[in-house]
Amino acid sequence: MKGARGKGAARNTAEALRPADDRKVGKRKALVDQSSIRKAKKERRAMKDPNKPKRPPSAFFVFLEEFRATFKKENPNVKAVSAVGKAAGEKWKSLSEDEKAPYEAKAAKRKADYEKQMNAYNRKQETAANGEESEKSKSEVNDEDDEASGEEGQQQPDDEEEEEEEEDEDDD
DNA sequence: GCCCTGATTGTTCAA
DNA sequence: TTGAACAATCAGGGC
Known part of the structure; x- marks a missing residue:
């Protein structure tokens, strides 16, 4: 970042x-x-939340990633992001639906990925919340003798969602 | 030195 | 339904 x-x-x-x-x-x-x-x-x-998955790029942003590289090559002197953005916007509008299709496909894929990640993230959040709650009730029961026990108890299930998507590049 | 701005489009989410 | 926020990028400028 x-x-x-x-x-x-x-x-x-x-x-x-x-x-x-x-x-x-x-x-x-x-x-x-x-x-x-x-x-x-x-x-x-x-x-x-820094752990929250970032929003997936739209088709335009997928296109933009590629466009930036091309633009840089063709205009090595132009560093302004505004120039790239503008050029990309114009180019994007000039693209036909057919030409946009692969970018939209990629964006859809990323979106699916994002949804998966969000699922895992939400689950984690719920688990954490539940853990906190049970932790709370536990502490209510324990009241004052817990001090030494520490927080080891709330080990989150962490990466049960290995995210093994492995990008099967299917575009053309 | 850190933080924000600009420029673009599309998508998502909250009100 | 509508509109704000945010996703990437990075040089340059403000404080």
């Missing part, structure tokens, strides 16, 4: 629907004005 991710632009989905020229006008300033929003976002990110 690169740590700070630029969710700034994407957050303006409504704005994103507007012409680019509209959008680039003092965007950052406006956002800086919304410091409270930023704060909230920060808090949200802070409390976000």
